[in-house]
Amino acid sequence: MRVALFVTCLVDLMRPSIGFATARLLEEAGCELVVPETQTCCGQPAYSSGNRAAARQLAKKVIGEFAGFDYVVAPSGSCAEHIRNAYPLLLADEADWLPRAQELAARTFELTDFLVNVLHVDKVPGRFAGxxxxxxxxxxxxxLGIREQPRALLAQVPGLELREMAGAEECCGFGGAFSVKFGELSAAIAARKCGNLRASGADAVVGGDLGCLLNIEGRLRREGDLKTRVLHVAEVLAGVDGDGEAPHAGGAN
Incomplete structure (x- = not known):
């Protein structure tokens, strides 16, 4: 099974460890992994900002770069959702491109969804003491309906205890350009999210989108919380954190 890794812009620029963790998970599950070197952005920022021309151009670029693989996997629900749901809409009026967009959409998965529903993974290499x-x-x-998949995988991590927080399904306030255009509202939403996660008593907050995690971590640190760890689910499942070490309960991220 040849699987292409869509790294995502934020992972590439801000936290490459997530990409390496994703690669480890896919390779240990038996995938032949390929990382197309010319990949850049999925086009979601342009799409969300109303620049449809740039979004279509980037969609075509991605379609070409990720042709010929059995699956495309991204450690991001945001990017995977854009490729699966927005590409066919963006290219609906282009007869040469619409079938290619639909075909790529059918092969594209968010990481935890792929591990659970395609690979049926029942064991992960990570450990977490906390x-x-x-x-x-x-x-x-x-x-994409991503909810039970990450929780099922986290349940496989030795030593890990999952403590659900109130409002787990509520927005963190990031929303891409939303956090820039509506800064005060974004900050208030993030503050509520951070209050809920602290009330859970958990040692760390885990998520599947780096944009959310950066927003949450930024708010935590501005509030003086240097203890709560902020980790991507791939890092926990693979046993590698942002410092290239095994995730653990204590210490600042």
Whole structure:
């Protein structure tokens, strides 16, 4: 099974460890992994900002780069949702491109969904000595139905205790350009999210989208919380955190 890894812009620029963790999970599950070197952005920022011309151009670029693979996997519900749901809409009026967009959409998966529903993974290499609470990102949850998949995988991690927080399915306030255009509202939403995760008593908050995690971590640190760890689900499942070490309960991220 040849699987292409869609790294995502944020992972590439801000936290490459998530990409390496994703690669480890896929390879240990038996996939022949390929990372197309010319990949850049899925086009969601342009799409969300109303620049349909740029979004279509990027969609065509991605379609070409990821042709010929059995599956495309992204450690991001946001990017996977955009490829699966927005590409066919963007290219609906282009007869040469619509079938290719639909075909790519059918082969594209968010990481935890792929591990659970395609590979049927029943064992992961990571370990975690402590408790975590899980944040459901908006795009993954509402656009792809990603909820039970990450929890099922976290349940396989030795030593990990999952503590559900109130409002786990509520927005963290990031929303891409939303956090820039509506800063005060975004900050208020993030503050509520951080209050809920602290109330859970968990040692770490885990999520499937780096944008959400950066927003949450930024708010936690501004509020003086240097203890709560902020980890991507791939890092926990693979046993590698943002520092290239095994995730653990204590210490600042």
């Amino acid at each position: 408790s975590v609470t899980y944040h459901d990102s908006c795009s993954g949850l509402r656009g």
